[in-house]
Amino acid sequence: METQKFNYDNNIVRAFLYATIVFAVVGFLLGLTAALMLFYPELPEFLFGTDDTTIQSLRSGNIQGLISTNGAFGFGRIRMLHTSAVIFAFVCNAFFCGAYYSMQRLLKTRMWSDTLSWVHFWSWQFMIVTVVITFLMGINTSKEYAEHEWPIDILITLSWVIFGINMFGTIAKRRVRHLYVAIWFYIATWLGVALLHIVNNIEVPLNFWKSYSAYAGVKDALVQWWYGHNAVAFVLTTPILGLMYYFMPKAADRPVFSYKLSIIHFWSLIFVYLWAGPHHLQYTSLPGWAQALGTGFSIMLIAPSWGGMLNGLLTLRGAWDKVRVDPILKFFVVAITCYGMATFEGPLLATKTLNKIGHFTDWVIGHVHLGALGWNGFIAFGIVYYLLPILWRTKLWSVKLANWHFWLGTLGIIFYAIPLYIAGFTQGLMWKQFNPDGTLMYKNWLDTVTAIIPYYKLRFLGGLLYISGALLMVVNVYKTIKSGSFQKDVPAEAPALASISKQRLNGEPVHLWMERMPVVLSVGAFIALAIGGAVEIIPTLTVKSNVPELSAVKPYSxxxxxxxxxxxxxxxxxxxxxxxxxxxxxxxxxxxxxxxxxxxxxxxxxxxxxxxxxxxxxxxxxxxxxxxxxxxxxxxxxxxxxxxxxxxxxxxxxxxxxxxxxxxxxxxxxxxxxxxxxxxxxxxxxxxxxxxxxxxxxxxxxxxxxxxxxxxxxxxxxxxxxxxxxxxxxxxxxxxxxxxxxxxxxxxxxxxxxxx
Known part of the structure; x- marks a missing residue:
């Protein structure tokens, strides 16, 4: 069989690796700042002075005065900048880094277009910079995880389409017959994000930096949380699962535990996830039938989520001695464990029994950060440590420092999540307490706020530990790069792929046939993704009885x-x-x-x-x-x-x-x-x-x-x-x-x- 020689492109991987590290630190610093402001709201005055000095500095052209006077340092702006930086800048760059590296190896080919790779990289980084500028200016839509105004939405769309063209073009010219499980998750991620982003961000522009949602009230709430929940699914979960399926076996030098479990995990997860969004709207004005669907499918999510967790952890069978000494595997093990914990806790919070206590409290914040810090963060850190020695052809500068990073990060997660769980329980129960005479026990809202200030301080300590570990990683990365030699183009060779028959062979399993038919796999994935949203959203938008009118309600002046x-x-x-x-x-x-x-x-x-x-x-x-x-x-x-x-x-x-x-x-x-x-x-x-x-x-x-x-x-x-x-x-x-x-x-x- 003819063997073809080609080169893997490590240059684009390096670029996304750098971006991942930079925006990790930026995102964590913003989160730490927001956490500090929750018990020290005077932070802007401490940094920028009193109102009088602010006005004076503004007149003299001092940038600090400009920031303070125009509210760029306001908590609401910092908070949304933090979430966007972590999701779009840190996690997405980590995904692109791992995807560009793994796709080339799994498909035995260079990326379809180096030019598109770089257009994707720079357009994505430019989008992040525009987000920073606009959010600090107060330009946002308020919609959770989708606060970007319409020009940035278009920029995200264009960059995502460029990535998709490059990915599907690379799949088309592959030198392997069947697509590996990681590629399935990359395809579903691309389709899912495209679907969510377009439907949720339909808006009518007023001018270049202001628009209004095409949906109103209850309809907007349903579409937004269909997007918000599934942004967690298809930005923070499925792409990271794809990375797990590649990097975990590579780091452990073990095959994936179960191919059949991978199939069940993939299809059940992408089908069930899109139905679960309404669980964010329990006991609200959303129609009851939609709330019930959200709860039911959220509970069902436990099965595929834990199937993926077990498939990841059981891949380490026979390799536990290596886990004890390898910081990369330590990061992966804790990451997958956090994924399992978060995906068990989420469905529980979706039940009406716990939702009435937990919703609107810091319990939800602890739950979200268990996934973000543990699952997303630790997978990203593990990938960074895995790629460094390979890309720069050297040993990691300090395994000991990587282990310190692991333990600081783990302690950070514990000190972050557990205090917020306690704070959430405290809030939820205090809000509902009545005196024997039927009056509210804690009528003054501030009583329920001051009661949890100690937990906010512990949360800040957890964030401080977590970012300290990340800074140790920065040192380790710098020292490893200095001691190594980067190779832009890596020589490789693989047998040429003969023409692929589109017909299913006798006795060939259906899924094995789909794995060599990317179009069929993609169409099937899109159908699985679209069903849940369509069933919930279309009736809510079109059936008038779902949103009864109230004649007393008048438009705003x-x-x-x-x-x-x-x-x-x-x-x-x-x-x-x-x-x-x-x-x-x-x-x-x-x-x-x-x-x-x-x-x-x-x-x-x-x-x-x-x-x-x-x-x-x-x-x-x-x-x-x-x-x-x-x-x-x-x-x-x-x-x-x-x-x-x-x-x-x-x-x-x-x-x-x-x-x-x-x-x-x-x-x-x-x-x-x-x-x-x-x-x-x-x-x-x-x-x-x-x-x-x-x-x-x-x-x-x-x-x-x-x-x-x-x-x-x-x-x-x-x-x-x-x-x-x-x-x-x-x-x-x-x-x-x-x-x-x-x-x-x-x-x-x-x-x-x-x-x-």
Whole structure:
């Protein structure tokens, strides 16, 4: 048989390896910063000075003043930047690094196009840089794991398509007949991410950096969490499983435990996963049938997930002595164990019994980070340590340092996850406690916040340990590279592949036939992926009875719509929910006046929905008229003035920034023309007058409630003279308008009793 000579391309692997390491440190630092701000909210003032010095430094052109005054260091922006950096920058780069290395070896060929490889690399890194810039500027959509505005969504799509063309082109010119299991997972990953990304990010642009979701309220919530849950599935799980199936056997020098289990694992996982998204919306306004489907399929997920875990761990049979001394295998073993723990815990949290306690608490944050730090992080670290000696043709500079990294990382996971589990249990139970007389035991929300501050500090310690291990890895990487010699093109040879028959041979198993038919395998995978989402999403979007209308609910005023966009800009939904579930404690706490839990029809004008996924602060769905306008003014300037012990960050820039109304009329036109929001032509034409009148009314109430604010503003006007911006034209007034609108449309004369 003819043997062909060719070269593997290690250059692209090295580039993604560097990016993985750099963005690992960046992502961990951002996470550590966010963790610190949860018990030290004064961090921005410590770093950038007080308001007075901030304004002075801004006038002198100091970048620190610019950051502090415009809120780039706000918790909401840092938090979404952290999640995006870890997912798209760290984990995706790690996947691309491992995929470009393993695909070439598994398919016995160089990548189809070196040019496409580099276009993919640089377009992906450029996307990450634009994400950093836009998020710090407050440009985001608020949608979990999909906060990028529409130009970045398009950039992600183009880069992903380029990667797909290169991958499928490489598969087409392979020198092996059958596709190995890792390739199956790479194909499913590509298809799954493409499907999720496109469907969830359908939006209508207002301008280059602002858009509104094509879906509203309940419909947006379902589509977003179909995406959000399955972004975890097809960005943080299936590609990492593909890497596990390649690098674990290679590092252990053992074959995969079971080929049949691999088949069952692959098909059952990609089929079941797409149904499970609604478990993030238990007890919400989502139709009950969709919630039930989410729970049922989430429980089913235990089987394929644990099948993959066992297939990985049992691959090490006969190699446990090697595990004791090899840090690479140690990382892999703990990673797969964390995968098993997280995929058991997730379905449990999807059950209504535990969801009523765990949802909106830090338990969920601990669960997510068990997967991110343990499963994703440790697999990535193991791959880095595996590739270093191979790419630079030398020994790892320090095995001892790699072992220190392993133990620091493991301790970091323990100190991170366990305190958050305890914090979550504490929150969930405190929220639901009643006194014998029927009143809430912890009526003051801050009591439930201050109770878990010690656990936030332990979580910070865990993050500190974890990033310390990562920094040791950076040292080890640098020293190993310095001691070795990199080889860009690696000579290889393999027999030429004869033409492949498309016919199934007599006695040939169906799956073995599919493994040599990539198109058939891909089509089958796409069908398995699409079924779950279609069954849940299409009826919710098209059947009107799933979202009953409420005649009392009216569209937002122009000023309220501007305030809502500011709320999104600052990432307020990271800490506040807008969803009162049908529990006695939530109705009493958040809407004692009306006794109403949230209804689907309340959210028909919410694009995007803002139900939130965590309650660091209280729910705001019925916030309107609960506190005076002056309270909100002072609360935004410094929450510790109005709520002693609050860990909410300050928003002084809202007080000083002039509200940009340049697109206000266009926003109303877009809502009317594209989404049939019932604004009249007269309302749109008089939008400025409408906003002015509402702003003046708010300012009048603030001045009457708090004469000290009026005095401060008048003194400011004397100092600034002609450059003074009237308070009614500032961002804070729009934010107050939005907050005071929340829930005021829902008024009942017959108080309904909510279930426990």
């Amino acid at each position: 122009p000023l309220e719509l501007e305030g809502r966009d500011l709320y999104i800009r600052e990432g307020c939904n990271s800490c506040h929910s807008q969803m009162i579930r049908p529990f006695r404690d939530e109705v009493v706490r958040f809407d004692s006046k009306n006794g109403e839990y949230s209804k689907a029809g309340e959210f028909v004008y919410d694009r995007p929905f803002l139900w939130g996924s965590k309650r660091t602060g209280p729910d705001l769905q019925r916030q309107g008229n609960r506190n005076p306008d002056s309270w909100h003014f002072k609360h935004m300037y410094n929450p510790r003035v109005t709520s002693a012990g609050s860990i909410m960050p300050r928003f002084p820039w809202l007080i000083s920034n002039e509200l940009d109304r340049s697109e206000m009329v266009n926003k109303l036109k877009l809502m009317k023309n594209h989404f049939d929001v019932p604004y009249t032509k007269a309302q749109i034409d008089s939008a400025d007058t409408w906003a002015n009148n509402q702003a003046k009314a708010i300012v009048k109430r603030i001045y009457s409630e708090a004469p000290d604010i009026k005095e401060q503003v008048e003194n400011e006007q004397k100092v600034k003279g002609d450059k003074f911006v009237p308070i009614e034209n500032r961002e804070i007034i729009a934010m107050i308008a939005y907050l005071q609108r929340l829930g005021v449309d829902i008024k009942t004369t017959n108080v309904q009793t909510a279930s426990n």
